[in-house]
Amino acid sequence: MPQRGKSSPTDRLFGALANPTRRDILDLLLGGEQTVQDIADRFDMARPSVSEHLRVLRDTDLVREEQRGRHRYYAVHAEPLVGVRDWLSPYERYWRARLTDLGDVLDDLAGDGGGGSA
Amino acid sequence: MPQRGKSSPTDRLFGALANPTRRDILDLLLGGEQTVQDIADRFDMARPSVSEHLRVLRDTDLVREEQRGRHRYYAVHAEPLVGVRDWLSPYERYWRARLTDLGDVLDDLAGDGGGGSA
DNA sequence: TTGACGGGTAGGAAAATTCCTACGTATCAT
DNA sequence: ATGATACGTAGGAATTTTCCTACCCGTCAA
Structure with missing residues (x-):
């Protein structure tokens, strides 16, 4: 199976997990849902950068967000x-x-x- | 657990698996050991590029090579x-x-x- | 020995990743 | 309405990744 053309869901899945910060975010969410701010506080990194990691995780359906008030709660979605x-x-x-x-x-x-x- | 300094073995492991060609190489080797040329022939990519992928897999100990004559046989090493x-x-x-x-x-x-x- | 084969390494171009600082928008408190 | 809070997105700089074309050396056959 050579001939790689487009990136498959599996490619994107492994790509998402390739980043240690993103794996750490998932591990953190194992403890329960968290807001973006709560997550960002745990990392030595600017909040918008965390936001982008969350986007990658969202795009691969590894996390799901729920907006409540002015907070967005992120929860792990392990199925992928x-x-x-x-x-x-x-x-x-x-x-x-x-x-x-x-x-x-x-x-x-x-x-x-x-x-x-x- | 934020504060990421150096890249851990786990980081390198997931990094190695992030590339679809490298996963395909591993999958190919599930069928038994192969020479570099045999592997390269399966991919739409120059042989030296395959060699570099093999180096990454070697560095993470996901494959092992054995030289026999002028061939190098690569075999999967799944333990990592x-x-x-x-x-x-x-x-x-x-x-x-x-x-x-x-x-x-x-x-x-x-x-x-x-x-x-x- | 000479030439062809097998395969690693070097150097570099192109593309993707990762992070940043601004900035925009929606929600809540006053 | 006004300001502070929560969070996403834009644009760009610095790396890293990925692939290429040379080029190197070791091994085998003639």
């Missing part, structure tokens, strides 16, 4: 990250083979609640 | 990708919640066989 998981999955067997973390899988099961239906 | 998986894991619960793919985890267990080492 399935694209990363999907890309990653053919490689998992490589480290599974040598790290043999079956225990990890079991952790996943346990963490899932064990019971059964969601 | 654990870094991606680790970064991703806090987000998994978001799509797990709505896609409820417990069956996926069970697939993993089944696919792992019971045996073990490759």
Whole structure:
């Protein structure tokens, strides 16, 4: 699959995640929604620059904003990250083979609640 | 965690994966080791450019080369990708919640066989 | 040994990224 | 209405990325 013409959604997804500030923003939002100002205060960077990072994250649908009053609350929207998981999955067997973390899988099961239906 | 000074291994990892050609090279190598020429032939790009992509992948330890005769065989080395998986894991619960793919985890267990080492 | 093949590196052009300082606009308090 | 607050966008400078064409050296066949 060579012949790269236009940038695919996957390209834009990995492109968005390539920037450490943007990954940090996502990690920050794991703790709950935040306003732009709140986010910007966490970074050693001018607010408009944070705004642009947020735009990239918005364009890839990795965050969603909701305007309330004069604030915009940003929240993580993880679904596009399935694209990363999907890309990653053919490689998992490589480290599974040598790290043999079956225990990890079991952790996943346990963490899932064990019971059964969601 | 703002204050970004130097680029961390994770930064370089995501940086390496940001380029679609590099992801395609990795995907190609999933089919087995290849020489530089074999790889270059698959892409609409001059060979030295492919060489540089290979250097980035080498620097992040995502591929390894072995010289045999006058050929260099490149093979995928997936271990650093654990870094991606680790970064991703806090987000998994978001799509797990709505896609409820417990069956996926069970697939993993089944696919792992019971045996073990490759 | 000579020539062809395999593949890395150098230097540079073009394009994309990242960050900044201004500035515009909408919302809230007075 | 007026001013302060919250945030986006514009335009541009400094880097970084990505790709190219030379050019280099090592290996194999004749």
